Structure formats: structure tokens, C-alpha cells
Amino acid sequence: MNLPGVWAIYRFEMTRFGRTFWGSIVTPVITTALYFIVFGGAIGSRIQEVDGVPYGAFIVPGLVMLSLLTQSLMNASFGIYMPRFAGTIYEVLSAPVAATELILGYVGAAATKSMLIGAIILGTSAFFVDLKIEHPVMMVAFLILTSVAFSLFGFIVGLWAKGFEQLSLVPSLIVTPLTFLGGAFYSIDMLPAPWRTVSLFNPVVYLVSGFRWSFFGRGDVDVAVSLGATLGFLVICTGIVAWMLKTGYRLKA
């Protein structure tokens, strides 16, 4: 195991995040505050409670998830796309770094950053609403699993993308809509019957639901199903990344 190599990549990535630290922190904090004002304040005055949870608190898990997904995806995809684009990837490819070490470095750093941001949003939320977390261990577990899974997904996107357009396409065209339609701000029980069924095909529903369960002990689907879906997504992404690195997909000519 080339631990200094993993550490070098991890540190490099964390330094890169450090350079844009304030930007990365300010944006989610302001966005979160805006969501609370708009959703919690304006809509929350009409919807008093969902499943016995005050609406302001109800949207917290969804808000954290929304940032977690987009941050993981963007950090990880940029992390590997930039060296490809700038040509500096030659060094990593010529180094004694195995595929697992490459993933640990890049995906580990991206997941770390999005977890930090997730925690900051959670902290911000505590200023607006009363938060109680019923299953803190599971909450942390979902936080970690989701960050890692979506960082792996971002890594795939960063390897696959042929240009900056494609790089921004996936988060804006797929992940954001899926998150908004995935029950981040409502319970899918509130939807009419056909839409409820359609929603069950949206993988984000399971992530949000499981995460929400860890806060309030209730979710749209059973927590075991959520956990299974999250793990399943993680396994699929790991498989794809492993295959990409083994074949040198878009890394080696």
C-alpha cells in the first residue's frame, strides 16, 4: 500500500478546496438560509406539519442531502477532470499508485469536503429550527455513505466528461431535478397516487427518506430499504470506477 501516495493526493485535493474554502462555505450557508426563509417561512406558515414534524425541521434532511449530493458530485468530478484537462494526470499515472489508492485519495478528499459542508448546513439549520436527531449513529452513517457514493459517481463523471459542458450537465440536468423531485421538501405521501409510484423510481427518494428517518424516526420508505438502496448505489459506482481504472478508460491512450 502506497500510503504516502494516497496522502499526497488527498492533501493536494484538500489544499485545492482550501483555496476556495470561503466560497465553498458561504454559498451553502446562504442558500440554506434562503431555503429556510422561502420554504420554512413562506410555505411553512401554510403547511404546519408533515408527519407530525414541523415543516421547518422537516426540510432539514432534504436540504443537507441536496448540498451533499451536488457537492460530492462536483468536487469529485472536478478533482479528476482538471488533471486530465491540464495534462498533469501524467504524473499520477506514472506513479506507483494502484486504482484503490487513486480512489482513496481523490474520492476520499471529495467526500470529506462534502461531509464538512453537510455538517455546516446542519449547524446553520440549528439557528432556524429546533433539531433533534433520533438516530445520530445512523444519521452519520447515511452522511458518510451518501458522500462516498456520490463522490464515486462524480469521479465517474469526471473520467467520462470530454469537456466542461458535460461536466456541469450531470449535476444540473440530473441530480438537482432528481433531488427536488425526490421528496427533499415534501413527503411523497403528499403526492397523488401515480406520482407517488413514479417517485419510487427516483433513487434520491431513498437517500432523503433514510436520512430523514435518522432524524425523526419516520421516512417515506422503510429505513432498511433506504440503506440497501444507498449501499447498492455505492457498490454499482465502485464497480464502474474499478472497471474504468482497470481499462484506463479516458486516462490512457
Place this chain on the structure above:
Amino acid sequence: MQPILTLSGVTKTYASGHQALKSVDLSINKGEIFALLGPNGAGKTTMIGIVCGLVVPSSGTITFDGHDVARDFREARRRIGLVPQELSTDMFEKVISTVRFSRGLFGRRRDDALVEQVLKDLSLWDKRDAKIMELSGGMKRRVLIAKALAHEPDLLFLDEPTAGVDVELRRDMWKLVHRLREAGTTIILTTHYIEEAEEMADRVGVINRGELLLVEEKTALMKKLGKREMDISLVEPMSVVPPELAEWDLTLADEGHKLRYVFDAQAERTGIPSLLRKVSELGIQFKDLDTSKSSLEDIFVDLVHRPEQAA
């Protein structure tokens, strides 16, 4: 001599269908400086890429000091360094942190004294805290060299180390290469220039269109390839070479305005002084003398057309 790197039957056909390497067999000796000489698109960078793991070979095997570079990639790669042809750098990084990064990436523990030494050797110590984007092109190239040396490789690839580099830096580069060789590092460099191969290498390989045309000791090669031409520009054009000059095997060029003499630059006696003496004895007036080395292109034409000699 013990080989440190062996390529056998290495070929590469890119996805585009272009065959960049046609079955290359090559053995590099421990501690030598090997120059790979060839025109644009010959396959030099492709060959280096295959050894370093940037390009997947279509067939063939490569061993580094007894290790298969594909199977035993860790052992091979931690001892190989690469300075790429392109100036690809992390623009926002500081010089010193990018060199430390390289050392770590190659599995080595942090060693500030060594990094300091490498930076000083490359005259980069004063710039250690500068961001790479603030450096000139020549300095960036030195940063890439520092990165490649940070893990103390036994085999170093320099892909066109002197492309776009001024005379002074070029001379520094040559010195560095000799210093590294003295420390026991094996060096493989690519170049377009015969002079450079002549200056730096122990052995030279000539590659063209994906084929290694020949591999030879530099001295032997220079004998073979070191032909020079001397043009004597005449005041009065001639129609035939005077019989008194037959000894030198001259030809007429430029519609009789020039007498051309081809000689061996490495020979003890070039025959130039006696030729010039004879020319003035004969009262032939000339206004200019010009000597030139045969160009790389001439050499390739020569090699390709006379394969029996190249073998």
C-alpha cells in the same frame, strides 16, 4: 553491460488506427545515457508513455530491472521518473509543494533536505514559494525536472528536455544530465537534434515512423552520420570540376556557382586545408565558404534507402 530496461516486440496502434510503434526491441544499459533521435511523430513519446504507464501497448513486454512493468508496476514505477514533453503543471501550486507532492506520490517519506537540494541543483530555490503560473517557460520545465527527481529515480526519461529552452539553460541541462549519470542514474532522452545526441549520449537510437532504425554507440554513429558539406561559392561559375581537383571528389552545385565537398567531420584529416591550397594554386577565386552538417532528414533518407548499412 547489464540491461536495466528491456522492450521486446512492443507495438502500439492508437484507437484512431494509426500505428505509432512497429515492434520495437530495445535494451538500455544500467547507468548509460541513451538518446532517442527522431523527427516529429516518429513515436518517441509513445514509447516513453508505454514504459511509464501512460499508454497501453498493443503487444509486447517491458521489463525494468527484472520486473514486468505491467504486472509488477509498483516496483518498476517507484524507480522511474518522467519529465514530459508538454509543460503540464498545477498552475496554482507553489514550486516547493508541487515537488513535495511528487515525492509523496511515488511513495517516499517527506525529506525536506532532499527537496531543498533538488531545487538548488535546478536553480529554483529562490522561487520555491512562487506559484507555478508566475514562472517562465524555462523555469516550468525545471520544475518538471525537479518533480521527476524528487523520488530519486534510477531511470529518468527526459522527453525533449531542451525544446524551447535558451542556450544557457540548454547547457545547464547537459551539465545536469552528466551529473545525474555520475550519480548512477540511467537516462533516456529524446531529441530532434544530432548535436544534442552527440553532446549528451553514450548510445543513440534512431527512430522514424515507429521503427527503430538503428541503435549504436555514439562514436560509431557519428562516424557513420557525421558527414559535413563544404560549399565554396565561386566568383566565376564553372561548367566542369577541374581535373586537378579530382582527388577530393567534388560536385558542382547551384548551376556551377558552388563547388561542393563532402567530408567526414570526425576524420583526422578532413582534406580541407589541402583542398583550399589547391584551389588558390589554380587561381580559382571564391567569395564565401560555408560548411553544414547533414540534416536529420538527410540521415533518415540515407538510412531508409540503405537498410543493409543501417542494420
